[in-house]
Amino acid sequence: xxxxxxxxxxxxxxxxxxxxxxxxxxxxxxxxRDWRLFAELAGVLMRRARRLYANEPxxxxxxxxxxxxxxxxxxxxxxxxPWARWQGTQAAVKLNVLLDLRADLPAFACLHEGERHEVAxxxxxxxxxxxxxxxxxGYLDFTRLHRLHLADAFFVTRLKTNTRYYVVESRPVTAGxxxxxxxxxxxxxxxxxxxxxxxxxxxxxIDPKTELxxxxxxxxxx
Numbered sequence: 199x200x201x202x203x204x205x206x207x208x209x210x211x212x213x214x215x216x217x218x219x220x221x222x223x224x225x226x227x228x229x230x231r232d233w234r235l236f237a238e239l240a241g242v243l244m245r246r247a248r249r250l251y252a253n254e255p256x257x258x259x260x261x262x263x264x265x266x267x268x269x270x271x272x273x274x275x276x277x278x279x280p281w282a283r284w285q286g287t288q289a290a291v292k293l294n295v296l297l298d299l300r301a302d303l304p305a306f307a308c309l310h311e312g313e314r315h316e317v318a319x320x321x322x323x324x325x326x327x328x329x330x331x332x333x334x335x336g337y338l339d340f341t342r343l344h345r346l347h348l349a350d351a352f353f354v355t356r357l358k359t360n361t362r363y364y365v366v367e368s369r370p371v372t373a374g375x376x377x378x379x380x381x382x383x384x385x386x387x388x389x390x391x392x393x394x395x396x397x398x399x400x401x402x403x404i405d406p407k408t409e410l411x412x413x414x415x416x417x418x419x420x
Contacts, residue, residue: 199224244304251301262328262352264299267337269316284312294319296331317342325349330418340385340393343417347396352418357400362386366397378402382419 203210203219210219257264269292274282276289284290290312298305306323320342323331327350335356337343346353363383371377379402385391401414 240307244306247303248298248301248305251298251303254300257299260330262330263326264330265305265332266297266299267294267319267323267331267333268297269294269319269336271312282311288312292316294322296323320346325351327351330354338415340390344394344396347394347417352416354414354416354418357413357415362390363398363400365400376403376406378404 200219200221203215207218210216256262271284271290271292274289274291276283276287279289279291282289282291292310292312292314294308294310294316295304296306297303308319308322310318316336317339320337320339325346329351331346331351331353333353333355335358338355338358338361343353343355363386365381365383367382369380369382371380379400381400382397383400384397385394396417399416399419401416403412403414404410405412
């Protein structure tokens with residue numbers, strides 16, 4: 199922050215900054231201002247930035263917004279942040295970001311203790327009907343995914359190997375595309391049926407170049 203602001207020192211008066219920006223000033227501001235001020239400001243900036251790219255084409259030729267959800271750990275000093283103890287003598291916070299792939303801009307972000315599981319962020323992200331949410335297996339929680347389904351949003355994630363299900367229908371796949379199967383499934387466990395009572399689509403795919411085998415799970419049947 200210090201380097202970026204001082205790189206445009208001649209324009210800082212627009213932000214009411216008359217002198218040189220120093221780390222001690224930033225530390226004082228962070229310590230004496232409510233964090234919600236920064237959270238609200240970040241939300242305003244993200245919304246403004248997304249509006250600038252509202253007319254950009256959506257990736258993959260989709261007819262709705264496409265989002266990617268992922269998390270990353272940010273390591274901290276345990277001496278300075280004892281509340282963020284994560285594993286043993288390590289300290290960290292976890293940043294969950296919902297990325298709008300139309301312009302690779304964040305549409306939502308939340309910061310929590312490192313021990314908090316990333317799947318909990320599914321309770322906080324904005325849900326837009328018709329939009330697509332792509333995420334990895336760390337976000338596989340059928341109760342939370344069912345909430346996306348009930349909100350008329352689509353999700354694409356990866357199926358865990360220990361998920362119990364049975365095949366309701368199998369559709370033919372085109373040879374040479376890497377597709378191995380395209381199935382309609384239902385969850386077989388009691389917890390799974392309670393969490394997600396509707397049918398799901400299971401797609402098996404092998405990348406022709408890397409030979410990586412992927413099992414996708416989605417509520418989009420079209």
